[in-house]
Amino acid sequence: MDDVEDERSTLAWFLTGARGIFSLPAVILMLSFVGFCALTVQAGIPPEQVVFMTGIVWALPAKVILVSSILSGASLATAFLAVTLSSVRLMPMVAALVPELRGSKTPTWLLLLLSHFVAITAWVFAMERVPQVPRNHRVAFFAGFGITLVAANMVLVGVVYHLVAEFPPLVAGCLFFLTPVYFLTSIWHSARHPVIYVALAFGLVAGPLFYWIAPEFDILLAGIGGGTLAWGAERIWRSRREAAP
């Protein structure tokens, strides 16, 4: 009896996660995918491959780099290296999410499987909403959101591929700009630890700085350098505050 009860509520949480497709972050991501679709049309990549890429790579920045590698006629090794370097950030993102997500009995294989659905939007969404979900249903909630979001975008990309070529430049420009503006507001809005604000500020400065110093490894260096500095600064500030009477 208990098992039936539990199974039903797991399904209910999966569906609650799936309803996240109607949230602001999901809508913004879909608009960004429309923008990405326009890029692939310009690059001359056939629609079936764009749909395949959406499902199997998922992270939008990685796909943009993959498409530009294909466009420039890069070799497999060069393209692999460029995408790998740009995707290192997925590791700390997943590592920060896993302790929030897993229950006491969550098997590792399930986490490995679900990690595929982590990209910036799903990460920001999950870090924001998951704390309000009972711990033993968090995996179901995230699975519902992640799977629905990927499937919806695969369909979207297939449908809009033939429509996006004629977008006026003003619309294309605004679609592109949605992504950074959305990331900024939602990270600030969803931050539950003071270190997030400091890291956000340090990363915004470190990104361009390292792009100027070492453009091939800029994101990686900005993340590790800026993030470590932000962590250290917040820690000193915190211990001083705790030491004060």
Added chain:
Amino acid sequence: MTSTDGWWAYAFIAIAGWLATDLWRWLGVLAGKRLREDSEALNWVRAVATALVAAVIAKLILYPTGVLAQSPLWLRLGAVAVGAIAFFLARQKPVAGIATAIAVLAIGLWWLGF
């Protein structure tokens, strides 16, 4: 054989796209499983993950691709600044910040003849 032909195209996407990204996600799961939710190590991982995403954001705003590459930097920075003011005035409602920033950008692009 170019990379947009037949099965090779799919193999190319699978190796250079899927393997190159999921590799890091899997490593993230293995690392994250060892982290306690209240530990200082997780705090550091959070800071690094956030700074990485922030660096991506800064690059998208400062060095955009496509149409925006031709737009002036002051317009993009101005749109973000006005959007940030609206965000804080509206008691940190994301929609307010996003809508304002996009509206400022759209008006600017239109005024510049895009």
